[in-house]
Amino acid sequence: MDQIQGGGIVFRLMQGVKICLKSEPNRKLGIEFADYNRTVTHEVTYPNNVKLSIQEICPSIFGDIREMNKISQISLLKEWDIPQDKLTASESSGKSGSIFILSNEKSFMIKSIEKREEKLLLRMIHDYHQHLVTNPQSLLMKVLAFYSIKNTISRESYIMFNNLLKINVSIDEKYDLKGSTKDREASKVERAKAVPCLLDNDFIAAQRKLHFGPVKAEFMKQLVADSSLLCRFDSMDYSFLVGIHKVKPEDKEFVQSQKSSIFYNSPLGDKVCTIISSDKTEIYFVGVIDIFTFYDAEKRVANAAKSVKYSEDSLSTVNAQKYSSRFCTFVDSIID
Structure with a gap:
């Protein structure tokens, strides 16, 4: 993967993620069917009057997945509190050219996804969530949040997930x-x-x-x-x-x-x-x-x-x- 600087869209994404996490409401008991189609939008103005719309997609569903995995709002905020001068991302060397960002302790990752990946995730979201509920030992990667960033001319989507190989011993x-x-x-x-x-x-x-x-x-x-x-x-x-x-x-x-x-x-x-x-x-x-x-x-x-x-x-x-x-x-x- 090639390293890319932490300015521009990467910095704005990180700011948006923290805004979403800080504004997360108290979790209600149970999931309603409407939660699988719900989005929460945050209108954000950055320096130089740059305005972006940050959408949290299905926040209750991914919040439930975080809760199942005992991942707290506080721990995520700590992981993603990265100063701009230390914020780096990597660009995949594969065909997708996806952007990957690692959290402070490398416990979590954020990855950009293509439109067709987004469409499949949205199609799967109900069954994927229910599968994780009924299969707590599932081997599937755990998507912990789903964000979309929009400006007047473009839209980018990102998912957050746990880093499977962030462990407490060496990988040989x-x-x-x-x-x-x-x-x-x-x-x-x-x-x-x-x-x-x-x-x-x-x-x-x-x-x-x-x-x-x-x-x-x-x-x-x-x-x-x-x-x-x-x-x-x-x-x-x-x-x-x-x-x-x-x-x-x-x-x-x-x-x-x-x-x-x-x-x-x-x-x-x-x-x-x-x-x-x-x-x-x-x-x-x-x-x-x-x-x-x-x-x-x-x-x-x-x-x-x-x-x-x-x-x-x-x-x-x-x-x-x-x-x-x-x-x-x-x-x-x-x-x-």
Whole structure:
């Protein structure tokens, strides 16, 4: 990712986020159906008479998700109280060119989203929220807020979510896995990093396995349920994010004292699925990210064009049903 300066729209976004958080009303008991369509608008005037409209989309719904994850208004305000001279953002090197902003302690992220991602999120919002309510151990990324910034000529949308790999131990290996193989190798630039984010072919070439042991069945049941939700809404191209910590001498007391080897909140990784390997030599931090890519007409055309030259089984751009089936089969195959 390329670093970009913290001025302009990034600074105004941060100011808008803090205004939204500070103005958050007391949470009422229960969610009403109207909450899935409600927006709250804040008209803000910045220096030099720059006027913007900041919209909170479905604030009660995302407030409920924050509450489920025990994330307070005070903690978020502290995380996003970033001085302008220290405010930085990164631009994705991928096709989307999304902007990412990390909070003070890197516990949360804000990401810009495209219109088609926004449309899918709005279509999914009711079922996504209810899925998280009925599946408290869901592996899906947790969207904590949804904002839209408008001026007289443009509109940008952003989501806030928890950083799955903000944990209290070091990450020694990191993988972004989709179950496809076309162009799924980390670049030379990525490999030069201290802890590169490796991809499917890198994982396969290393003959890597994740040793979940007896908790595999519980884990896979949840993964299939999560993927089934995404499939219903024609979502595809999501990733299984894996962070691996090699157990150090200072970790052994914690590891040996645990009665279970799977957690969804632990001293090592808060609000992330944490699994101790069956041989107690590794700790895995896992989740499903990038879940709002819709298999639309553009993706269908891309699939048709690429399928002429490459096996469809190797492509990330396939229909949601095929993607879900292949994704779950692949993850199942790399776990023992």
